Amino acid sequence: MRLFLLLFLGVSLSLSAQDKIGIVKHNHLALQVKDIQASAKFYGDFLGLERIEVPADLKAIRAWFKIGTDQQIHLLAGRTEPVVNDRNGSHFAVFVESMEKAEAYLKARNYPYHAQVRFDGVKQIYIPDPDGYLVELNEMKK
Structure with missing residues (x-):
């Protein structure tokens, strides 16, 4: 039994030490x-x-x-x-230079959006693309 445990531990450590896929x-x-x-x-x-x-x-x-x-x-x-989404579902996020500028741009064009403040204080704006995919705009945390 002891030999089995040592072999199992050795194989487990060997496998965990191997490289993963290597995504960079x-x-x-x-x-x-x-x-x-x-x-x-x-x-x-x-x-x-x-x-x-x-x-x-x-x-x-x-x-x-x-x-x-x-x-x-x-x-x-x-x-x-159709793409079926809500602001808590599938989306992708991009950083913008200024949330104020982004929101003013959307308002000036009467483009629908949802703004909220994340738990850590970062403002987020969600906008739908023509298919309904949600794009999250946010500002890098200062």
Whole structure:
């Protein structure tokens, strides 16, 4: 029994010491959308994300956008079912320069949003994209 426990412990320690998958950072988020043009207009024109060139044979069914320095959003045509969400459900979050500026931008355009203060004092704003995916805007904690 003692030998079994020593062998089990040795194998367990050996396995836990092995490297995991080795993820180093986030690359992109892919969202399936109903109308690629409407969604591209929202992410590009409304949110102001920089568009990334898509291979020519994919332009009709894809739109890619840069977020920050090295992350992306990939829009994929083909959604047929509605996205069902609420502000406590699935969403992705991005940092903005100024929450006041972001909220003023939304108000000036009568764009629907929900604002709240997180438990640690950070203000959050949730906005729906054309498909109903929720985008959380928040300011880096000072």
